[in-house]
Amino acid sequence: MKFSAFNFDSRLSEGIEASGYEDATPVQELVIPLVLEGKDVIASAQTGTGKTAAFLLPLINNILSTPFDEHSITALIIVPTRELAIQIAQHMEGLSYFTSVSSIAVYGGGDGGAFVQEKKALSMGADVVICTPGKMIAHINMGYVKFSGLKYLVLDEADRMLDMGFYDDIMRIINALPAKRQNLLFSATMPSRIREMAKKILHNPAEINIAISKQNEKITQLAYVVYEAQKIPLVKFILHQKEFSSVLVFCSSKQAVKQLTRELKRTKLAVDEIHSDLEQDKREEVLMYFKSGRLKVLIATDILSRGIDIDNIGLVINYDVPHDGEDYVHRIGRTARAAAEGTAITFISEKEQRKFQSIERLLGKEVPKEKIPEQFGEGPEYRKGHHSHPNNGRGHQNGKRPGNFSRNRPAGR
Ligand code: AMP
Numbered sequence: 446m447k448f449s450a451f452n453f454d455s456r457l458s459e460g461i462e463a464s465g466y467e468d469a470t471p472v473q474e475l476v477i478p479l480v481l482e483g484k485d486v487i488a489s490a491q492t493g494t495g496k497t498a499a500f501l502l503p504l505i506n507n508i509l510s511t512p513f514d515e516h517s518i519t520a521l522i523i524v525p526t527r528e529l530a531i532q533i534a535q536h537m538e539g540l541s542y543f544t545s546v547s548s549i550a551v552y553g554g555g556d557g558g559a560f561v562q563e564k565k566a567l568s569m570g571a572d573v574v575i576c577t578p579g580k581m582i583a584h585i586n587m588g589y590v591k592f593s594g595l596k597y598l599v600l601d602e603a604d605r606m607l608d609m610g611f612y613d614d615i616m617r618i619i620n621a622l623p624a625k626r627q628n629l630l631f632s633a634t635m636p637s638r639i640r641e642m643a644k645k646i647l648h649n650p651a652e653i654n655i656a657i658s659k660q661n662e663k664i665t666q667l668a669y670v671v672y673e674a675q676k677i678p679l680v681k682f683i684l685h686q687k688e689f690s691s692v693l694v695f696c697s698s699k700q701a702v703k704q705l706t707r708e709l710k711r712t713k714l715a716v717d718e719i720h721s722d723l724e725q726d727k728r729e730e731v732l733m734y735f736k737s738g739r740l741k742v743l744i745a746t747d748i749l750s751r752g753i754d755i756d757n758i759g760l761v762i763n764y765d766v767p768h769d770g771e772d773y774v775h776r777i778g779r780t781a782r783a784a785a786e787g788t789a790i791t792f793i794s795e796k797e798q799r800k801f802q803s804i805e806r807l808l809g810k811e812v813p814k815e816k817i818p819e820q821f822g823e824g825p826e827y828r829k830g831h832h833s834h835p836n837n838g839r840g841h842q843n844g845k846r847p848g849n850f851s852r853n854r855p856a857g858r
Contacts, residue, residue, distance in 0.1 A: 446474045451481070453502065454509040459543040461502070470495030472655045476629075477503050479651045483627055487643050488653040491633035492754070493778055496655075497536050500599050500629050501573075505541050507597075508572050514594025516570040521592075521622070522599040523576055523615060525606045527552035530575045532754055533601070537573060548573040553580040554725060564589060578606065578614035585621050592622050600646070603632040603639055612642065619646060633775070663781040666812045668791040668801070670827045676764060676792050677708050678821055683762065683790065684714055684742060690759035690785075691735065694744045695776050697765045705764060706744050716742040719749060750775045756782050761789045766797040770804045795825045802829065 446469045448461050469477065472490045479486050480503035490496040504520050513519045524530050527550075534550035541548065549566045551574055567574065568589035574581075584590050598619070600606065606615060628647045632639050643650065669679060684692065696702045699720040706718040717731045717740050734740035736755050743749075744764075750772060761780045767773045773791075780787025791812065793801045805811050817824045 451477055451502075451506075453506050454544070456543040457502065457505050457509060457540065460505075460540040463542060464539045466498070470499075472496050472653065473499040473502070475653045475655075476500065479653075480504070480627070480629065481506065485628045485647040485650040486653060487630045487632075487635075487647055487650045488655070489632055489635045490653070490655040491775070491778070493782065494655050496631050497533055497601075498540065500601075500631070501533070501537055501540055504573065504597055504599075505537075505544060505546050508546050509544055513572070513596065514570070517591045517594030518567065518571055518574050519594060520573045520597035520599065521576065521581075521595060521618075522573065522601060523578055523581070523606070523618065524601045525577065525609050525611065526748065527554065527577055528748065529602065530577055533575050537575070546572045548575065551576040551580050551584065553577060553583075567591065570594075578611040578618060581618055582614050585618065590621070595622050595626055597627050597629070598622060598646075599629045599631070601631045603630050603642065604634045604636065607638055607642070615642075616645075663786050664777055665786070665788045666777065666791075667788070667815050668793055668812045669815055669817055669824065670793050670798070671817060671824045673794045675817065675821050675824060676794070677705065679792065679817065680705070680762060680764065681709065681712060682818060682821070683760075684709070685712070689741075689788075690757050691738060691740075691755070692742045692760045692762065693749065693755075693758050693779050694742065694762040694764050695750060695767070696744065696746060697767070699746055701764065702744050702746055709742065709744070714742050715740050716744065718744045720746045721748060747772060747776070750779070754782070755779065757785065758782065759785070759787055761787065763789070763791040766791060766793055766801045766804070768800075773804045793827070798825075798827060 448458065448466060448469055453461070472488065472494045476486055476488055476496075476499040480500065488496065488499070490499070500522070508519055522533060524533060530550045530552045534548060537548045547566075549563065549571050551563050551567070555563075563584065564587070567584050568591055570591060600615065606612075628650070630639075630643055630647060630650070671679060680694065694705065696705060699722055702718050702720050706716060709716040717734065719728055719731050723731070731740065731743065735743045738757065747767070750767075758780045761777050763773070763776060767776055777789035780789060791801065814827055
């Protein structure tokens with residue numbers, strides 16, 4: 446379906462064209478008409494499906510076609526991480542480039558200057574505000590946030606927000622909003638807690654489901670069954686063996702990221718790390734270098750597993766097994782974006798075997814196990830039903846709000 450079928454405002458159509466979009470993706474085709482009709486929507490769609498534009502486009506169009514209160518926030522988009530806030534703000538800037546619609550991203554860890562800009566936008570009015578929950582609460586507590594004319598609420602990656610413990614913060618923000626508004630909720634998964642939350646927030650929503658696995662077909666998945674001590678030599682071997690465009694290595698803890706980065710920096714590889722301990726400028730710089738291709742290998746915590754949009758990643762390595770199937774799908778989904786092919790390699794240590802088997806059950810297939818190259822010795826046997834260590838897996842970064850990052854442009858009318 447062509448975007449022209451939506452009859453968007455011509456200034457918005459220019460932004461769509463300049464962004465290089467021609468046909469609407471399935472989630473856009475389903476969600477956009479519902480939002481334009483004024484319906485509440487609950488959509489299960491993960492990153493990569495085009496879900497961001499599915500809510501931004503109708504919001505921008507409505508803002509352009511309806512006179513809203515200039516001195517209030519019109520649309521509030523709540524997201525789990527600052528990285529996602531920045532990414533949505535960038536999408537927003539691209540799509541609304543030829544319009545007068547203003548937007549600002551509000552997230553924790555900024556400096557005083559950022560706070561002043563945020564305060565100005567939140568108290569004097571901005572069309573679209575993209576925020577993380579904690580930072581918005583901080584502003585609300587100061588008493589100047591103007592929600593009186595708010596018309597739209599979007600909760601993006603709602604499952605992730607609940608995983609990160611933001612339920613109470615979200616409900617506190619919603620309590621500060623006018624009751625009459627249009628609500629959109631996006632979530633990669635729909636566990637019962639999301640449905641319960643949706644019942645409290647949405648009114649008679651239309652429900653949209655976009656299948657998870659579409660983007661996975663282009664990804665070649667394989668795994669190595671290893672002893673923990675074999676992981677570092679094997680990762681070095683893989684990285685030196687073949688020319689990959691860009692490589693993203695996921696570790697489940699900051700400590701593992703730091704240790705692996707130290708090890709790989711000793712080789713000749715252009716490698717760096719990203720996790721929540723880094724300062725804002727540093728994280729921004731590292732991501733920029735990686736996106737530009739100058740940095741070949743980026744080692745990251747799960748902070749980068751969702752919502753981050755970097756093309757050209759040829760290989761994802763799970764240095765350890767992700768927490769669950771959803772995290773696995775998100776991590777490997779960083780490769781084979783756009784039309785490219787990609788490879789995802791997972792290292793499974795002895796204590797991670799059971800966890801990986803439950804991921805394979807969720808995927809509905811077994812991931813092929815490669816034999817470890819001889820020089821590294823024998824690996825352990827892959828034993829079905831093997832008991833895993835009770836405390837392995839996910840580090841603690843998911844429960845913590847991430848560190849500093851960069852700021853989007855201030856709102857301006
Ligand atoms: P998202 O699922 O929102 O993270 O979007 C994934 C990627 O698809 C982003 O790089 C978008 O810019 C891109 N995208 C979104 N909608 C379209 C479209 N209709 N045509 C082409 N690319 C799109």
